[in-house]
Amino acid sequence: MRNDRRLTGYVERxxxxxxxxDGVPLPAFEGESLAAALLAAGRRALxxxxxxxxxxxxxxxxxxxxxCVLPIDGQPAVRACQTPVRDGMxxxxx
Amino acid sequence: MSPATWPLIIxxxxxxxxxxxxxxxxxxxxCLIVDEAPALGGQIYRQPPGxxxxxxxxxxxxxxxxxxxxxxxxxxxxxxxxxxxxxSVVDIVDGRTVVCVGPGAALRSLPAERLVLATGAYxxxxxxxxxxxxxxxxxxxxxxxxxxxxxxxxxxxxxxGTGPLLLxxxxxxxxxGVRVVAVLDAGGSAxxxxxxxxxxxxxxxxxxxxxxxxxxxxxxxxxxxxHSVFAAxxxxxxxxxxxxxxxxxxxxxxxxxxxxxxxxxxxxxxxFVPNVExxxxxxxxxxxxxxxxxxxxxxxxxxxxxxxxxxxxxxxxGVAGALVAVEEGRLxxxxxxEQAGMxxxxxxxxxxxxxxxxxxxxxxxxxxxxxxxxxxxxxSELATDExxxxxxEEVTRAQVCDAVAQGAGDLQAVKLLTRLGMGACxxxxxxxxTAGLLGCxxxxxxxxxxxPPVRPVTLATLARxxxxxxxxx
Numbered sequence: 001m002r003n004d005r006r007l008t009g010y011v012e013r014x015x016x017x018x019x020x021x022d023g024v025p026l027p028a029f030e031g032e033s034l035a036a037a038l039l040a041a042g043r044r045a046l047x048x049x050x051x052x053x054x055x056x057x058x059x060x061x062x063x064x065x066x067x068c069v070l071p072i073d074g075q076p077a078v079r080a081c082q083t084p085v086r087d088g089m090x091x092x093x094x
Numbered sequence: 095m096s097p098a099t100w101p102l103i104i105x106x107x108x109x110x111x112x113x114x115x116x117x118x119x120x121x122x123x124x125c126l127i128v129d130e131a132p133a134l135g136g137q138i139y140r141q142p143p144g145x146x147x148x149x150x151x152x153x154x155x156x157x158x159x160x161x162x163x164x165x166x167x168x169x170x171x172x173x174x175x176x177x178x179x180x181x182s183v184v185d186i187v188d189g190r191t192v193v194c195v196g197p198g199a200a201l202r203s204l205p206a207e208r209l210v211l212a213t214g215a216y217x218x219x220x221x222x223x224x225x226x227x228x229x230x231x232x233x234x235x236x237x238x239x240x241x242x243x244x245x246x247x248x249x250x251x252x253x254x255g256t257g258p259l260l261l262x263x264x265x266x267x268x269x270x271g272v273r274v275v276a277v278l279d280a281g282g283s284a285x286x287x288x289x290x291x292x293x294x295x296x297x298x299x300x301x302x303x304x305x306x307x308x309x310x311x312x313x314x315x316x317x318x319x320x321h322s323v324f325a326a327x328x329x330x331x332x333x334x335x336x337x338x339x340x341x342x343x344x345x346x347x348x349x350x351x352x353x354x355x356x357x358x359x360x361x362x363x364x365x366f367v368p369n370v371e372x373x374x375x376x377x378x379x380x381x382x383x384x385x386x387x388x389x390x391x392x393x394x395x396x397x398x399x400x401x402x403x404x405x406x407x408x409x410x411x412g413v414a415g416a417l418v419a420v421e422e423g424r425l426x427x428x429x430x431x432e433q434a435g436m437x438x439x440x441x442x443x444x445x446x447x448x449x450x451x452x453x454x455x456x457x458x459x460x461x462x463x464x465x466x467x468x469x470x471x472x473x474s475e476l477a478t479d480e481x482x483x484x485x486x487e488e489v490t491r492a493q494v495c496d497a498v499a500q501g502a503g504d505l506q507a508v509k510l511l512t513r514l515g516m517g518a519c520x521x522x523x524x525x526x527x528t529a530g531l532l533g534c535x536x537x538x539x540x541x542x543x544x545x546p547p548v549r550p551v552t553l554a555t556l557a558r559x560x561x562x563x564x565x566x567x
Binding site for chain 2: 005006007009010011012013014015029030031032033036039040044045046049050051052054055056057058059060061062063064065066067069075077081082084
């Protein structure tokens, strides 16, 4: 993939898979967390806060802050930073 | 086959947990490591995912090698250790039974005769205007993306916080091709000659920091001491960061001398806070020790908490870094094996000698590091009335101050009046900073009591469990 934020060298990524974000297919690699795959594609904002409707994205990256939660495969509020991508994974409202 | 009651369960598979399991297994004790991550290593020794291939591991650096050495030591200790990865502990009941959620969202109760809690620490939250914007990442989060996921978290970055870890993160960002505009350290120049001389041989972090300091100098990346981020601005994500000098003694922001930098990434790392929820749920007494990051379980020399048979080790029991964590883990593993009758007192004493000696050797460096990076009260002035202190429930500083004016004297009262700390993070990201606003010593502000489950569990998972148990518990 061109122009994304994946670093080359040091490691070879896993098999390429496809995830579906708000209906749009996005390539990712097995082993990547969903948060990493989204950031690699340049998506910093992941959701809108319920009260003040402000943008939020990954913050702690280690599963503690719950800022990166997204609806994943119909399950609400799953931590993107702790969830490995899977082929066909659907993110967002269907 | 897994035993009905485990002789030892270790919560957390970082350096402390791995070392505890290694020593326990060497003494013949069967044990189980429960860890939230996909593989052992903790935050510091997190390895690239198993699906990635690593043609040349040497290029992954010193931390990778240290992690590999620990994992190899554990593997050599035999097959008495079982590991459940991808499994979150959500509660500890009756002092000794670990309730966890594994892959497939199945809830399990695992009784144990003894526990080692090696739960690690997280980046200290410091609220400032704009800290909730996408593109603001903790130092730990940035390192996970760089080291584990091998992803560049941004294109232009500012790094702000305190301590030598900043230099390490900035160096890693630079190596990954991120343009690092500046590194801002609220503390003073980190290396008084005597500290450095002592630390040089012993503490990897200082040494790594010093090496990256040179690399940053070569790349002409400025490191500004007694400086901090003041605010972040942007439409939808970080675009501009405002920063400037802070008072050298109290770290109070000197707002008149602010500057601006256009960046798409702001990395913040103001030290760490121990994860103590599970110690508290296990019934361990805690105390407030600023030098160790805040609330920590009270322990004896064998790393045992006030609950017999429950040990707490590593950064989750007091922030002191990975090298200390390993030795503490060893002591707990030895003590657990001794309690279980697998080691004689003499044999245990003999095995304890080396970790004890190493902890003594590390102590002076720890003291020096503590003094350099101890958080100063001026940082709490970064937040304005409109700044969110509680990210989950979206509670502003003004709302907290109102609650205090109405008579809320501790965190529990602020929680009841404002909902601060009631969200999914359970107060981890608001309690440390809010404690500083209550007009009392942070230790007197009390705690936001952890409530199980300490990680959200879906109702479907709970319902499945209830069906399996026939509604009893």
